[in-house]
Amino acid sequence: MGNGMNLSPRAERSHERAEKYALMEDEEVVSLVLAEHKPSANAFVRGIWIAVGSFFVVLAGIGVFIPGLPTTSWLVAAAYCYGRSSQKLFHWLLTNRWFGGPLLEYYRSGNALPFHSKIVICGLIGLISASSIWLVTKAGDPGFGQVTIVVVAALGIWWVGWRVPTTA
Numbered sequence: 001m002g003n004g005m006n007l008s009p010r011a012e013r014s015h016e017r018a019e020k021y022a023l024m025e026d027e028e029v030v031s032l033v034l035a036e037h038k039p040s041a042n043a044f045v046r047g048i049w050i051a052v053g054s055f056f057v058v059l060a061g062i063g064v065f066i067p068g069l070p071t072t073s074w075l076v077a078a079a080y081c082y083g084r085s086s087q088k089l090f091h092w093l094l095t096n097r098w099f100g101g102p103l104l105e106y107y108r109s110g111n112a113l114p115f116h117s118k119i120v121i122c123g124l125i126g127l128i129s130a131s132s133i134w135l136v137t138k139a140g141d142p143g144f145g146q147v148t149i150v151v152v153a154a155l156g157i158w159w160v161g162w163r164v165p166t167t168a
Contacts, residue, residue, distance in 0.1 A: 053081030
């Protein structure tokens with residue numbers, strides 16, 4: 001990169017994308033983001049992605065009114081789901097007057113999340129995992145389910161905490 005920063009290849013690509021998107025109009029960013037995501041060929045799978053994405057949009061809407069509940073993080077999850085299910089819904093989300101701005105800002109930042117959002121996401125992973133472990137234990141699992149939940153939760157927290165770039 002030439003600026004003396006020692007970035008991983010992933011972080012460098014994220015930084016380059018952020019620089020490229022920062023100079024573009026909203027419509028150009030929307031077009032490029034839409035072109036990067038292709039919906040699934042399976043109609044059933046698309047339906048599942050749409051349902052899950054819509055759930056995340058509802059959570060983002062709630063996050064607008066409840067302090068501490070992240071909005072952008074839920075929008076990113078919804079965008080991921082819509083990107084795998086419907087170009088029309090993905091376009092709607094990116095150009096929505098309430099949600100489009102934060103989501104475009106996420107793409108302009110190089111797909112980075114604010115630190116407080118990462119804390120909330122990791123906390124939710126931990127809380128949901130602990131609840132799942134409790135339920136699996138109450139159901140009489142000898143330990144395989146609990147270990148699986150711990151491993152998946154640890155991977156999720158690692159990914160969000162260390163692999164997803166953090167905005168400044």
